Amino acid sequence: MNIPDSDIIRRSSALIGFSGEVKHTVGDIRLPIYIEGINTMQKFCVIDIASSYNVIxxxxxxxxLKAVPSTYHQCVxxxxxxxxxxxxxxxxxxKDCYATELKPSKIQEEA
Incomplete structure (x- = not known):
């Protein structure tokens, strides 16, 4: 995402994935989020892994934001x-993100 390392507050914490794997964070960063007229600053955990997602x-x-998510209606x-x-x-x-996530990276193929 082209974010300078100096913006990351170094702090390691463990994240547990859906399949039980453990990944450690590099640190935290605060970034602005803009949604149709609403500006907020949010804290994100930074992880040094290849992913098809920019943020979760x-x-x-x-x-x-007092948001109401609906998985059934696929909206917030x-x-x-x-x-x-x-x-x-x-x-x-x-679907594109999921397909990208399933493809082995070149690094994994070489190993």
């Missing part, structure tokens, strides 16, 4: 001074 937004972000609704903002899914984008 979790409970702190959901709570701060957020109250704003201008009314309800609805962020919808991108099924093709999700």
């Amino acid at each position: 937004l979790g409970r702190p972000w959901i709570h701060e 609704k957020i109250p704003s001074p201008w009314g309800i903002i609805k962020i919808t899914d991108d099924q093709q984008g999700a």
Whole structure:
């Protein structure tokens, strides 16, 4: 994401994946998030692994924005001074990310 290392607050913590694997973070970083007129600063954990995702937004972000996620409707609704903002899914984008994640990287192929 072209973020300078100097912006990362060095702190290691363990993250446990869905399959039980443990990854350690490099540190934390605070980045601005902009969604249809709403600006916030959010803290993210930085992990040094190849991934098809740029970020994963979790409970702190959901709570701060009073967001209501719906996995069934594949959207998130957020109250704003201008009314309800609805962020919808991108099924093709999700499929592309999943397919990319399943492909072995060149580093893995060489090993």
